[in-house]
Amino acid sequence: xxxxxxxxxxxxxxxxxxxxxxxxxxxxxxxxxxxxxxxxxxxxxxxxxxxxxxxxxxxxxxxxxxxxxxxxxxxxxxxxxxxxxxxxxxxxxxxxxxxxxxxxxxxxxxxxxxxxxxxxxxxxxxxxxxxxxxxxxxxxxxxxxxxxxxxxxxxxxxxxxxxxxxxxxxxxxxxxxxxxxxxxxxxxxxxxxxxxxxxxxxxxxxxxxxxxxxxxxxxxxxxxxxxxxxxxxxxxxxxxxxxxxxxxxxxxxxxxxxxxxxxxxxxxxxxxxxxxxxxxxxxxxxxxxxxxxxxxxxxxxxxxxxxxxxxxxxxxxxxxxxxxxxxxxxxxxxxxxxxxxxxxxxxxxxxxxxxxxxxxxxxxxxxxxxxxxxxxxxxxxxxxxxxxxxxxxxxxxxxxxxxxxxxxxxxxxxxxxxxxxxxxxxxxxxxxxxxxxxxxxxxxxxxxxxxxxxxxxxxxxxxxxxxxxxxxxxxxxxxxxxxxxxxxxxxxxxxxxxxxxxxxxxxxxxxxxxxxxxxxxxxxxxxxxxxxxxxxxxxxxxxxxxxxxxxxxxxxxxxxxxxxxxxxxxxxxxxxxxxxxxxxxxxxxxxxxxxxxxxxxxxxxxxxxxxxxxxxxxxxxxxxxxxxxxxxxxxxxxxxxxxxxxxxxxxxxxxxxxxx
Amino acid sequence: xxxxxxxxxxxxxxxxxxxxxxxxxxxxxxxxxxxxxxxxxxxxxxxxxxxxxxxxxxxxxxxxxxxxxxxxxxxxxxxxxxxxxxxxxxxxxxxxxxxxxxxxxxxxxxxxxxxxxxxxxxxxxxxxxxxxxxxxxxxxxxxxxxxxxxxxxxxxxxxxxxxxxxxxxxxxxxxx
Numbered sequence: 001x002x003x004x005x006x007x008x009x010x011x012x013x014x015x016x017x018x019x020x021x022x023x024x025x026x027x028x029x030x031x032x033x034x035x036x037x038x039x040x041x042x043x044x045x046x047x048x049x050x051x052x053x054x055x056x057x058x059x060x061x062x063x064x065x066x067x068x069x070x071x072x073x074x075x076x077x078x079x080x081x082x083x084x085x086x087x088x089x090x091x092x093x094x095x096x097x098x099x100x101x102x103x104x105x106x107x108x109x110x111x112x113x114x115x116x117x118x119x120x121x122x123x124x125x126x127x128x129x130x131x132x133x134x135x136x137x138x139x140x141x142x143x144x145x146x147x148x149x150x151x152x153x154x155x156x157x158x159x160x161x162x163x164x165x166x167x168x169x170x171x172x173x174x175x176x177x178x179x180x181x182x183x184x185x186x187x188x189x190x191x192x193x194x195x196x197x198x199x200x201x202x203x204x205x206x207x208x209x210x211x212x213x214x215x216x217x218x219x220x221x222x223x224x225x226x227x228x229x230x231x232x233x234x235x236x237x238x239x240x241x242x243x244x245x246x247x248x249x250x251x252x253x254x255x256x257x258x259x260x261x262x263x264x265x266x267x268x269x270x271x272x273x274x275x276x277x278x279x280x281x282x283x284x285x286x287x288x289x290x291x292x293x294x295x296x297x298x299x300x301x302x303x304x305x306x307x308x309x310x311x312x313x314x315x316x317x318x319x320x321x322x323x324x325x326x327x328x329x330x331x332x333x334x335x336x337x338x339x340x341x342x343x344x345x346x347x348x349x350x351x352x353x354x355x356x357x358x359x360x361x362x363x364x365x366x367x368x369x370x371x372x373x374x375x376x377x378x379x380x381x382x383x384x385x386x387x388x389x390x391x392x393x394x395x396x397x398x399x400x401x402x403x404x405x406x407x408x409x410x411x412x413x414x415x416x417x418x419x420x421x422x423x424x425x426x427x428x429x430x431x432x433x434x435x436x437x438x439x440x441x442x443x444x445x446x447x448x449x450x451x452x453x454x455x456x457x458x459x460x461x462x463x464x465x466x467x468x469x470x471x472x473x474x475x476x477x478x479x480x481x482x483x484x485x486x487x488x489x490x491x492x493x494x495x496x497x498x499x500x501x502x503x504x505x506x507x508x509x510x511x512x513x514x515x516x517x518x519x520x521x522x523x524x525x526x527x528x529x530x531x532x533x534x535x536x537x538x539x540x541x542x543x544x545x546x547x548x549x550x551x552x553x554x555x556x557x558x559x560x561x562x563x564x565x566x567x568x569x570x571x572x573x574x575x576x577x578x579x580x581x582x583x584x585x586x587x588x589x590x591x592x593x594x595x596x597x598x599x600x601x602x603x604x605x606x607x608x609x610x611x612x613x614x615x616x617x618x619x620x621x622x623x624x625x626x627x628x629x630x631x632x633x634x635x636x637x638x639x640x641x642x643x644x645x646x647x648x649x650x651x652x653x654x655x656x657x658x659x660x
Numbered sequence: 661x662x663x664x665x666x667x668x669x670x671x672x673x674x675x676x677x678x679x680x681x682x683x684x685x686x687x688x689x690x691x692x693x694x695x696x697x698x699x700x701x702x703x704x705x706x707x708x709x710x711x712x713x714x715x716x717x718x719x720x721x722x723x724x725x726x727x728x729x730x731x732x733x734x735x736x737x738x739x740x741x742x743x744x745x746x747x748x749x750x751x752x753x754x755x756x757x758x759x760x761x762x763x764x765x766x767x768x769x770x771x772x773x774x775x776x777x778x779x780x781x782x783x784x785x786x787x788x789x790x791x792x793x794x795x796x797x798x799x800x801x802x803x804x805x806x807x808x809x810x811x812x813x814x815x816x817x818x819x820x821x822x823x824x825x826x827x828x829x830x831x832x833x834x835x836x
Contacts, residue, residue, distance in 0.1 A: 323677070
């Protein structure tokens with residue numbers, strides 16, 4: 001019964017979405033306030049209906065209602081409650097329902113917090129949001145009904161892939177979707193602006209917080225996914241350039257570019273058409289990710305079960321949404337008037353450079369991800385594109401990017417003084433050189449010396465450069481400390497946010513460099529009692545025994561890590577064999593320190609008393625996780641900037657001087 | 661064209677869509693099997709049921725057969741099962757079942773429940789035969805001719821479309 005109510009709510013939601021898509025748009029065109037006002041009420045109704053459907057499915061999972069095909073296929077009565085709930089979005093149908101639910105939440109947010117938006121803009125934004133909702137609701141109802149019943153309910157469910165029964169992964173999809181769907185806000189604002197034919201500082205001021213919020217969620221979502229891959233898969237790595245990882249990374253790159261170009265629109269009234277295009281592209285890349293993961297066009301380790309009918313439907317939706325918006329862009333884009341001029345060396349110039357590099361990076365990732373499809377479609381056979389390609393093209397793009405990241409914020413608007421800025425960055429340059437030299441001395445000409453020195457130099461340059469900029473705002477050491485303190489307290493959230501995110505990037509680069517350059521691995525057969533050296537520590541396999549878990553059998557190894565004879569830590573990795581579905585998983589045991597992770601994996605017995613073990617020393621991996629958390633925090637701090645809430649500049653009447 | 665810059669994104673997108681449309685028909689997961697046109701690997705497996713024999717190499721030399729790798733725990737096997745039942749009922753080609761990494765009692769219950777389309781069933785408990793045959797997931801099916809040569813391979817569940825387009829023509833050709 002509950003499930004039928006959920007299904008019915010979805011059908012009603014479709015009609016509400018249709019009304020919300022049409023009436024406010026027509027109302028805005030005609031200037032009819034009553035029709036425009038329908039948007040907000042419909043957004044509330046849509047939220048309640050979709051929320052009810054989501055609640056109904058969650059309920060079915062919680063009570064393990066195996067008469068629902070979706071629950072029977074993906075859940076099991078013996079699963080812990082956390083994974084029963086995360087099972088709701090751990091499958092194709094449920095994840096789509098989560099997607100529309102989040103979309104409805106964002107729609108409601110516009111209706112509730114959009115009080116300071118001009119009524120026409122608000123009506124059009126809500127209408128575009130509803131068009132997207134309509135597409136997704138149709139998709140769910142026509143091809144992916146999560147409430148389908150089974151004629152003969154099984155006694156128990158199929159269970160969830162044990163790899164996915166993990167807290168890191170339970171919350172990974174909701175954050176990713178909050179990011180993807182959050183970018184629909186920027187998209188809706190862009191479309192509304194194109195219809196209206198006007199983009200100005202006020203528009204940018206409204207778009208920025210939404211984009212920033214989406215960006216924070218996406219950053220955290222990608223971070224969680226990467227963290228999970230690191231400790232759960234047992235391969236010692238944290239990023240594999242897998243198509244599905246790339247699908248989440250592309251909108252992040254484009255979204256990062258969008259955040260920066262929106263600043264230029266807001267402050268300087270320039271880069272308008274570019275910003276509109278970026279808003280469209282960012283959301284399009286989010287949709288593209290959905291298409292790639294679910295259509296079976298690209299192979300990946302973690303795609304959903306694919307189905308050509310679904311693929312065709314998403315493609316049609318992609319064509320309507322992206323194609324439609326790009327047609328609108330082609331027709332209306334030329335009418336948007338550009339504003340302020342600026343010299344190449346200026347704050348605007350540096351933000352433009354950021355945009356160029358970020359978009360090129362996104363395009364490169366897109367090319368690499370789709371290349372196997374291109375080749376196959378042109379009859380070239382099956383190929384795969386892996387990390388060597390991505391690393392080879394990505395690093396050269398990021399180097400100038402990071403170099404400019406320290407310089408840009410110090411440049412003034414319109415025309416900057418590069419020589420003056422470089423003088424202020426003397427300290428950063430010196431410390432970068434010191435970091436490089438140190439790395440060089442330590443490594444002494446080993447294979448990755450250049451990469452390590454370069455990476456650490458960049459990290460130092462960016463970190464110190466960011467501190468210099470921050471100190472500059474406070475007039476630290478140039479004014480009395482009391483004044484610096486006053487300035488610190490008055491500093492807007494956006495300034496804090498920028499400093500934190502830029503610094504976090506430096507921390508992240510440090511972690512990436514360290515873990516790539518100094519990783520040590522020992523993959524070998526070990527007998528109980530044997531000792532190997534790993535990064536200056538003695539690692540002894542002292543014991544291997546069998547353990548029985550609730551729904552698996554495990555072989556647990558005990559490693560004792562010693563330094564100079566002193567026991568540092570005891571690590572107990574497991575190799576588990578789950579019964580339903582029958583699948584082996586590795587449970588790594590990791591000892592995290594400031595300078596690196598000691599990472600142990602136990603594998604199969606070789607039949608002669610030995611075990612295949614994988615021991616890694618992954619340097620500075622914790623830095624990456626800290627970097628990602630800092631980055632998210634920086635976004636949140638910037639979001640808390642009170643100017644986002646109150647000070648949206650009053651929209652000027654279209655400032656066309658009367659031609660006399 | 662003064663406004664070509666504004667049309668460019670649309671053009672790029674149109675090209676991408678062209679590839680996607682083409683891509684929907686391609687199956688990237690299907691790495692072409694190097695075994696097609698080659699002699700089938702060895703097949704010596706103990707029987708699953710008391711009433712039906714297991715599998716031996718000789719079974720691949722008697723005439724056209726379909727070798728199907730299945731398991732009771734495998735969801736997609738359930739999807740292709742009605743088609744296999746249909747093939748067996750119409751006696752189009754004998755189906756040799758290889759029960760992959762399964763508990764015998766589960767497999768028996770599964771067949772009792774859904775019906776048994778197989779002429780003979782062998783037990784591949786440790787999955788070694790599947791490795792020899794290059795199977796990387798169940799279900800997979802191989803069409804083998806009277807000389808023991810593999811003619812066609814299906815990765816994943818056999819759908820009516822695959823059967824009609826890639827298997828039936830080969831069967832008709834041989835039985836002329």
